[in-house]
Amino acid sequence: MSGLVLKLGPKERVLINGAVIENGDRRTRLAIKTPNANILRLRDAIHPEEVNTPVRRVCYMAQLVLSGDSLPEDLRPQLLRGIEQLSQVLTDHDSRTQLTLATHAVLTAEYYQALKALRSLLPREERLLAGTRPS
Numbered sequence: 001m002s003g004l005v006l007k008l009g010p011k012e013r014v015l016i017n018g019a020v021i022e023n024g025d026r027r028t029r030l031a032i033k034t035p036n037a038n039i040l041r042l043r044d045a046i047h048p049e050e051v052n053t054p055v056r057r058v059c060y061m062a063q064l065v066l067s068g069d070s071l072p073e074d075l076r077p078q079l080l081r082g083i084e085q086l087s088q089v090l091t092d093h094d095s096r097t098q099l100t101l102a103t104h105a106v107l108t109a110e111y112y113q114a115l116k117a118l119r120s121l122l123p124r125e126e127r128l129l130a131g132t133r134p135s
Contacts, residue, residue: 004032004039004112013042018068039112040066044119054089055118055125058082062106062115072109079106079114086121095121
């Protein structure tokens with residue numbers, strides 16, 4: 001396995017196994033070779049006050065594992081339950097594919113991949129919620 005490749009912009013920050021790392025003045029590529037390293041781009045981080053939709057809630061749980069703020073074994077059941085609840089609402093083929101990827105990632109303790117799959121659902125959720133809000 002080749003590992004994860006992170007492409008960082010100038011001054012971009014990333015959290016790796018609990019340590020915040022800031023890139024220098026130039027674009028950089030980092031190859032993460034350690035399996036199961038907990039990695040979170042801080043630009044992608046969801047802040048607690050932004051956890052206001054079902055998909056964001058499930059993303060936030062995966063993020064808590066990646067940041068080291070929660071133990072995987074504590075959140076795994078909640079994450080799987082949240083993904084299952086999302087699958088009852090997001091029934092289109094693309095959403096189902098991402099939810100299946102997220103489920104598999106959680107079951108194999110690949111929380112970065114789970115978060116990546118779940119984050120891809122945020123634009124779809126936003127469109128759905130925009131369509132249900134009164135004008």
